[in-house]
Amino acid sequence: MNDFVFGRNNVYELLTEGKRSVSKIILMKGMKENSKVSQIIDIARNKGIIFQFLPKEKFTQFKDYSHQGVIAYVSPVKYLDFEDFLEKEKQYKKVIITDGVEDPHNFGSIIRTAVCAGFDAIIFPSRRNATINATVEKSSAGAINHIDLIMVNSLSTIVDKLKDNNFWIIATDIRAKDNYYDIDYCDMNFAIVMGSEKEGISNTILKKADYRIKIPMLKEFDSLNVANAASIVIYESVKQTVQKSGNGV
Amino acid sequence: MNDFVFGRNNVYELLTEGKRSVSKIILMKGMKENSKVSQIIDIARNKGIIFQFLPKEKFTQFKDYSHQGVIAYVSPVKYLDFEDFLEKEKQYKKVIITDGVEDPHNFGSIIRTAVCAGFDAIIFPSRRNATINATVEKSSAGAINHIDLIMVNSLSTIVDKLKDNNFWIIATDIRAKDNYYDIDYCDMNFAIVMGSEKEGISNTILKKADYRIKIPMLKEFDSLNVANAASIVIYESVKQTVQKSGNGV
Structure with a gap:
């Protein structure tokens, strides 16, 4: 709907x-x-x-x-063309890519956090990912109206194009060596990639990533919910940016 | 159920x-x-x-x-008595208090993050808060079985007792001056308090807090989902602990 x-x-x-x-x-x-x-x-x-x-x-x-x-x-949701997004003027762009986030509540919740954190766009594949529907809109608390939504046929192609355009690709992966706070999110264009609830990020995308990061687990347990994991990484980037700019916000 | x-x-x-x-x-x-x-x-x-x-x-x-x-x-969920929790031997205890988190998905999701972050207990009031039911259990991905659950009649009394027992009370409040990363979570017992989806933390509890913290918003927008907000604060404490202990986890 x-x-x-x-x-x-x-x-x-x-x-x-x-x-x-x-x-x-x-x-x-x-x-x-x-x-x-x-x-x-x-x-x-x-x-x-x-x-x-x-x-x-x-x-x-x-x-x-x-x-x-x-x-x-x-009227139906308005999506932005990826090429138009690239042409937008901005010093540094910050993007979330969801590679197979299927639960509409999770997807909406990620969009909501991305808006609160001042991110510029959500890029997601047209298949094997929630689409923007009424549940997503509701879970996002209306945030889908405050950010560029870019639906693409091939994430792999888009990731290549992002790299060609000076974006750093940051993949969250439970098997990564580095922790999410080990990298510097300031003064660069970047895309944080979140994988599917069950299987994480696909291998194709993982191989193209410039950084692989994990969120440390202090107890042996399943794992974090993907929307919570996204919030943790997104806000590490906010914190670094605010601290660097000396902006108390 | x-x-x-x-x-x-x-x-x-x-x-x-x-x-x-x-x-x-x-x-x-x-x-x-x-x-x-x-x-x-x-x-x-x-x-x-x-x-x-x-x-x-x-x-x-x-x-x-x-x-x-x-x-x-x-069998029904086993709750722990607050007094028994206090008597448990541990160098530093970390607790989440939910003061009116009503959505069972949010409540379950907060418990899940707390377990991943190695927290010791969830304290919540018997009224005006989700109780532990099948939806909460499911949203927690089973995490309710990995942490002490403490249901109390009066949060206010419990907060006083926590303070008497060397716990620092950290309240998340959108109107706070300090950011969540401005405080030091290491080497102390603490309780992070999350408020209700609609109204935040009640005034009684807010007044008793030792710290009030906010999560900065980089875009004028509603606010973060409470479970995502909890994850951001919880993981700031994890990060500080891991970095201080030099533990790569």
């Missing part, structure tokens, strides 16, 4: 960010309204977006989604 | 860790078996635990759970 956005915060984010055009908003008649709902109505009114209050029964078809009485009908 | 454990990895973890007694394991007749299933059967046989192959229909009542054809019937 690419054409609905569910929930008060998500619809609010959608309206304020405005990357996707909203054709209609439906609100549940008789629901308890809060300030978020009033804001949504105000924005819709200002922007001339149709909104309707409908009875509870009309929401039955959406019962599997946590919609909180607010649903927006939207 | 406190008395079932679903899924191949979870049941395997349960059997190998052995903190909860398993009364029976049911397996789906005709399912595709893998090495995990064989291991489960071997362990059950060795430990004298009853296991049965049942037809698919018998699993209908569990259809809302991702059981992968393997379900264990278990």
Whole structure:
């Protein structure tokens, strides 16, 4: 389902960010309204977006989604062409690549952290990876509207192109020797690659990586959840950048 | 539902860790078996635990759970008394307190990271917080069997007691001045407090904290997911400990 956005915060984010055009908003008649709902109505009114209050029964078809009485009908997600991304002007670009993150909650959660950390894009393959759908949007808390989304047919080709364009490829791999904090993330373009929940990063991509890093485990146990692992690495790069710039943020 | 454990990895973890007694394991007749299933059967046989192959229909009542054809019937979760935890011998103890983490996926995910990071216990209130149930167990990837779980009636009283016992209380708060990496996590007992998804840490607990820390946001956006935020702070403490001990882990 690419054409609905569910929930008060998500619809609010959608309206304020405005990357996707909203054709209609439906609100549940008789629901308890809060300030978020009033804001949504105000924005819709200002922007001339149709909104309707409908009875509870009309929401039955959406019962599997946590919609909180607010649903927006939207245009499909806008993806950015990889070549257009390369041409964007920026001193250093920071990217997350997901190589087979299949759980939509994990995928959304990674996008959310990437936005909080000021990253520029999420690059993901069109197969064997979650796509941007309503669950991903919800798990991202609307973050998919705040970052460039680049869906590609061949990650391998894209990784080669990134390398040609002065990006350093940082692969997270449980078997790596270096810890994630052993490398310097400052003053360079880089892409952090996260692998699939079950099998990690594919060998093709792993071989092309400039760095392989792991997150140390202090107890013999399965492993970290991929979204948590991504957060740990992403924020090590934030920390280094903030400390280096002397920016208290 | 406190008395079932679903899924191949979870049941395997349960059997190998052995903190909860398993009364029976049911397996789906005709399912595709893998090495995990064989291991489960071997362990059950060795430990004298009853296991049965049942037809698919018998699993209908569990259809809302991702059981992968393997379900264990278990004794309720064993909680540890706070006083018993204090009496355990260890040079430094590291604890996570959740003050109102309501989403069971987030709660399970936090427990998983805490185990990977070698933390000693999770302390959580009996109200306004997820309890340990099948969803939490699954989200924790079985980690709830590898750490002390301490459920308390009053977090406020427990925080006072922790302070009396030389624990430093570290509260994560979006309004804090210090960043999470500005403090030294080494050579001390500490408790990291994570607040609720919506409202953060309650004022009572916040006032008792020795440190308040935030995670810097590099883009104006909502905020991090609580489980990801927990991972970032937990792993800063791991990093400092590993670097200080010169332990490559």
